[in-house]
Amino acid sequence: MSVRRHAGKAKIELIKGAMKVRSKIAPRKRLYAILGKELPEGYGVPPEPPYERPNFNDWVDVGTAGRFTGFPDEWRMEPGVTIEDPASVAVVMHVYYVDLVDELLEQLRTIPVPFDLLITNASGTKVHVPTDIANLRNHREYPILNRGRDIWPTIALINSGVIDPYPVILKVHTKKSQWRESHEGFSNTGEQWRGSFYDDLLGTTENVSEILNGFASAPSLGVVTANESVLGPEFWGDNEWATQQLANRVQLDIDQKSLRFAAGSMYWCRGFVLQGLRALCLSEVDFEPEKGQNNATTAHAIERLIGVLTEQAALSTEERKAVPASADPSAWRRFDGREIPHRVRAVPFYLPQFHPFEENNRWWGTGFTEWLNVASAQPVYHGHYQPMVPTDLGYYDLRTSQARVDQANLAKFAGVEGFMYYYYWFAGKRLMSQPIEQMLASDLNFPFCLMWANENWTRRWDGADEHVLIAQDYEHVPAENFIDDVAEFLADDRYLTISGKKVLAVYRPAQMANFGDVVANWRSRARELGLGELKILAVDVGSRFDGLSGTNADHGLDGSLDFPPHNMTYAHIDRHPLKVHPKFRGNILGYREVVDDAIARLRGSLGHDHFPGAMVTFDNTARRQWAPDLWWGSNPYLFRRWVCALAEAVVTRPHDERVIFINAWNEWAEAAVLEPSSRYGRSYLLALRDVVLS
Numbered sequence: 001m002s003v004r005r006h007a008g009k010a011k012i013e014l015i016k017g018a019m020k021v022r023s024k025i026a027p028r029k030r031l032y033a034i035l036g037k038e039l040p041e042g043y044g045v046p047p048e049p050p051y052e053r054p055n056f057n058d059w060v061d062v063g064t065a066g067r068f069t070g071f072p073d074e075w076r077m078e079p080g081v082t083i084e085d086p087a088s089v090a091v092v093m094h095v096y097y098v099d100l101v102d103e104l105l106e107q108l109r110t111i112p113v114p115f116d117l118l119i120t121n122a123s124g125t126k127v128h129v130p131t132d133i134a135n136l137r138n139h140r141e142y143p144i145l146n147r148g149r150d151i152w153p154t155i156a157l158i159n160s161g162v163i164d165p166y167p168v169i170l171k172v173h174t175k176k177s178q179w180r181e182s183h184e185g186f187s188n189t190g191e192q193w194r195g196s197f198y199d200d201l202l203g204t205t206e207n208v209s210e211i212l213n214g215f216a217s218a219p220s221l222g223v224v225t226a227n228e229s230v231l232g233p234e235f236w237g238d239n240e241w242a243t244q245q246l247a248n249r250v251q252l253d254i255d256q257k258s259l260r261f262a263a264g265s266m267y268w269c270r271g272f273v274l275q276g277l278r279a280l281c282l283s284e285v286d287f288e289p290e291k292g293q294n295n296a297t298t299a300h301a302i303e304r305l306i307g308v309l310t311e312q313a314a315l316s317t318e319e320r321k322a323v324p325a326s327a328d329p330s331a332w333r334r335f336d337g338r339e340i341p342h343r344v345r346a347v348p349f350y351l352p353q354f355h356p357f358e359e360n361n362r363w364w365g366t367g368f369t370e371w372l373n374v375a376s377a378q379p380v381y382h383g384h385y386q387p388m389v390p391t392d393l394g395y396y397d398l399r400t401s402q403a404r405v406d407q408a409n410l411a412k413f414a415g416v417e418g419f420m421y422y423y424y425w426f427a428g429k430r431l432m433s434q435p436i437e438q439m440l441a442s443d444l445n446f447p448f449c450l451m452w453a454n455e456n457w458t459r460r461w462d463g464a465d466e467h468v469l470i471a472q473d474y475e476h477v478p479a480e481n482f483i484d485d486v487a488e489f490l491a492d493d494r495y496l497t498i499s500g501k502k503v504l505a506v507y508r509p510a511q512m513a514n515f516g517d518v519v520a521n522w523r524s525r526a527r528e529l530g531l532g533e534l535k536i537l538a539v540d541v542g543s544r545f546d547g548l549s550g551t552n553a554d555h556g557l558d559g560s561l562d563f564p565p566h567n568m569t570y571a572h573i574d575r576h577p578l579k580v581h582p583k584f585r586g587n588i589l590g591y592r593e594v595v596d597d598a599i600a601r602l603r604g605s606l607g608h609d610h611f612p613g614a615m616v617t618f619d620n621t622a623r624r625q626w627a628p629d630l631w632w633g634s635n636p637y638l639f640r641r642w643v644c645a646l647a648e649a650v651v652t653r654p655h656d657e658r659v660i661f662i663n664a665w666n667e668w669a670e671a672a673v674l675e676p677s678s679r680y681g682r683s684y685l686l687a688l689r690d691v692v693l694s
Contacts, residue, residue: 054286054298056248060383068678070159070283075142082162087137088335089115089212090166090271092157094150094173098123100194104172107202111135111170112209113336118162120153122146148287149173150265151299155282158274164682165413166271167693168215168335170201173266197266200226200320207320211268212332214323219343219644219694221323222315223269223306225262230319233259242301247308248383249280250635251591254308260317261307272690273310276636277302278681312637313687314644340693342415344647344658347496348665348674349451349563350419352435355398359431363469370622371395374668377622380586380630382579386621388668389678398435401442408446410675411665414685415692418447418496419665420505425452425485426470427477440492449496450486451505451539454479454512472511479512483522490531499656501535502526505561509538510548519556535559537611542567552609561661562613565589565631569597573632583626591617591633599645606649613661614642616684619671630671636680640687647691662688 075081091108095101108117117139119127129139140162144153150173157163175194201224202208214221233256236243240256247254287298310317334340353370360368375395377386390396392410396403411419424431439448457470489495490502497503504522509515519536526534538560541547547567552560571593578588595614602612617634646660664672676682 053288054242054245054282054301056245056383059245059249059281059286068159068281068283068681070278070281071156072142072144075156075160080140081142081160083116083138083140083165085138086165087114087116088166088337088340089113089168089170090163091115091117091170091172092154092163092274093117093119094153095119095121095123095127096146096150097174097176098125098127100174100176101127104174104198105130105133107198108136109133110202110205110208112205112332113212115170116140116166118142118157120144120150120157122153145284146290147284148297148299149290150175151302152282152284152287154274155277155280155302156284158277159282159681161278161682163271164275164686167340167690168212168268169271169274170268171266171274172197172201175264175266193264197226197229197264201266201268209329209332210325211320211323212335213326213329215268215270216331216334217326217328218324219647219691220314220316221270221318222273222310222313223262223267223317224320224323225267225317226264227319227321229263230317231259231261231263233257235259235261235263236304237300238296239301239304242296242298243305243308246280246282246298246301246305250309250637251633252308252312252635252638258311259304259307260311261304262317263303265303269310270315270690270694272313272636272640272686273306273315275686275690276309276313276640276683277306279636279679279683281679309637312635312641314641342417342692343694344650344660344692345417345656346415346643346660346662346688346692347417347420347449348411348662349667350421350448350665351667352398352421352432354396354666354668355432355434357432357434359470369397370669373622378625380581380584380621380626380628381575381588381632384621385671385677385679386619388622388671388673390668390675391678391681392676399438401438401444404435404439404442404444407665407675408444410685411446414674414682414689416665416674416688417659418449420449420451420496420503420661422453423450423486424457425454425482426457427473428481428485429470430485431457431470436489440489445494447494447496448489449503449505450489451507452482452486453507455508474512479515479518480521480525483525484529487526487529487531490526490534491529497656498535498659499654501533501558502531503535503537505537505539507539507563508541508547509555515548516555523556537561539563540567540610552607557609559609559611560607561611563661564598564613564615564663565594565618568594570594571597578632581626585626586621586624586628586630589629589631591631592638593633594631595638595642598642602645602649608653611659611661612646612649613663614639614646615663616672616674618663620669621671622669636683636687639684640691643688643691644694647694 093104114135114137116137117129119141121127121141121143122145127141144156154171163169211224236259244254307317356367356369375387379386393406421436454472456468456472495502512518523534535558538548538552538557540560540562548555571590573588573590575588606612616639617631619628619630621628621630650658650660665674667673674685
């Protein structure tokens, strides 16, 4: 054991021993009593106005519906802020003490794969980066004010999107811990503590290779920090209140007893652990002015919240010594710049509603698209994200080819396999088909498949038998004719297949009394037309929405697929803490509850012919305003947990059969949206990407 490691271990043993001593003083204050020291001035005292950072109520009152930035404006103006040819690994380095930079840069020479160096600099002195660091591909420097220690600068990078491309990140900073050196009772100096991080996280090429092997081989590995630096609930340190206030932004109730976080703020991590923090909508004002604080700041709260969110995402926080050994000692090479293979094939549902068409003009007014509903929504509880605001893609019009190109590029970045278009066909009449028809006529290279959304079109957007605008009519035009209508799409080379068969889903199969015969007819007709074999799937919607009973084989089907929240648990939650609007008369259900139940079912028995699915969330306030159904508790980290469980459920199948479905790519009026929004940025997309590339 090195001197640095020995010092780090002794320090932790001292703290842990102190915490075990019986005392009438609150646990978070015992250490100071044992050491015979007075509590630091202001310990545990809420920060001063403009508000008690990071007070959730004030954050809601300020409002986050507009265009959120969350990083210095001058970064936009500098050329090359975003790296065009990113490596697979990024080093995020914060600089305040310039005299420590050379030592840290020297340590980076141990990284065995190409990496990009992203430097946030609060020192006021430009950093010189040697040109002979072998694997350094790109480096950028981002000047920033000295606020929030290393945490606010990292958050600013996250908000800017600069770190979005990286599957793995090393976060380091020039750490002196001067407070530690001015207080007796600690067995090591700030230099020794810093050295223990360098030894464990860098140190040698062999050490870094083993850490990267861990990330390459263990999809559940989230954070790796120095030995003796993963701390638990006894180290809340007067930060419970602020951490919960931040967690409220992502609809998360914290279990204070299960805290596990990386102290010291230096670690390797799976990229999403940091990327997902964009969902917090943190800005500079959330962080106190620098006054040498040693506790109870937003930065201290975020340090702990990262541990909480990592666990929410079904990822672990580990010390270096606990990194699992890989059966493949060269697994780290997957991060050397080669294309990372997809672990699963993720297919989101796609709504082609966002363009005007004749029927909507007649039913809702000229020029109507669902964007009108989306933009008109009002929040129904305190902090409710309504209206939802699209960012990267804007309020697009699907009649334009550029909109589809931009969607495809974003989907490819996130590892999406292709889109499953809702296809509306009513007794021989196509509805809102222009986007898929124009896509078919284009040379856009992105896979697609179809789900026949065979429900009534109603004024309540619910497919019911009341308020019908246009209905299904199987008597006058038999369902068998559907296959001829979609033949031109099935014949396209871009049409998505599973094991060589064209995927075709049916939303409400039991609406057709002779569905088994219909399926047999479709197969025969597809062969006649030279379309090949079909992979016909029923959507698992339950009996209420005309789902099938019995097995898939009973109806001649190849399988079924999930379409949450259909046929999932509906668990009502306590509305009182949410401060619900007096006009509200809808249903508020628990997202965590549906995730837990869905995962339990996946771990039970998943049929070989069933393809599981997850939802981003569901909230149709935009369509029903005061009487919606909505799920509270969705956030990108919990969504990742659900998608991870889907991947684990299908990963033993042949790769082509590892298909999972996501609700949805762009159901904006139901809040089931992977596309970037003002509140969440790309964080849901990045959660999906992380699982696909794990």
